[in-house]
Amino acid sequence: MHIPDAFIPIGQGIIYWIIALVFIALALRWARNEMSEEKLPIVAVLAAGIFALQSFNLPVSMGTSGHLVGGALAAIVLGSPFAAVFILALVLIVQGVLFGDGGITTMGANIINMGVIGGFVGFYSFKGLMKMTKSMPISAFIAAWLACLIPALACAVEMFLAGTFPLREGLIAMGVYHAAIGVIEGVVTVAAIYLITSVRPDLVDDGVKTTAGAKAA
């Protein structure tokens, strides 16, 4: 759902950039105050992994493909939605500037959708579901699915405001496609959390481990 420059007028793009910069500033504060130095390896490996996985488009039928976005993954593994903003913002800058994947004036909107909305939806729905189900795979799958779907709906609204898509048609198509793409988001997110937890459980946020999640509930 990387929005290209042609899809949003420059003026609106600037407004999204300003909002995105506020969240980037908060993410930098998170990195300085709350991210421990021991987490540096996992932060960097998540960035590399999310970049690579975003280049891997899988077919979801209906003549459409999709890939992991990674907002939920970053937020869940590092225990903060700002981790997603931090990592996704930098990954989106690399993608936009070097590969033309997502525009420059629309980068703010892309950071808001995938980093901010994806991160917050992924993190808080995971937290809530973990309390209810005590199951990491179920919670992470649904949280990641929502963290793909909700940003896509936000994107459809932005496309309506930009005059690029009609509202109803945009919401329906974006919703249907990302409900399907969200299954990829869910499966890959759960698999990645399993993989990271099995090799370095200490680098994964306590909220991910079932016992700690149960304790919190």
Add this chain to the structure above:
Amino acid sequence: MINNKTFLIGGIIVALLIGVVAVFLASGDPDGLESTALIVQGQKTLTGDTPPEAEIQEDLTGKFSYESPMPDYSLGDAMGSTGGILAIAVGTLLAFIVVFGFAYAIKRSGKSTDPNQ
């Protein structure tokens, strides 16, 4: 449990492998946003296949335009999949270096300015 160095190198290798496989196996179908644009432009139906000749019409009036050095994760048709692998490898390593460098610099600067950290 593996140490930091093994985790970092292993993580980069896994990411690079995913990128290489993606060059050969990734679907060429448009993504959700592009598919939606094709529907709006009357070139595709919601659940139908994407016609091979379908192309998103971009109205650039009042919009910014930018030519990236490696568009579509490739180095041009002449370089083929080798170019694709190189492009994705550069991107993957750069994402790693930029995020690691940024996070490291923030932790360093945080230490010198804030005695509580």
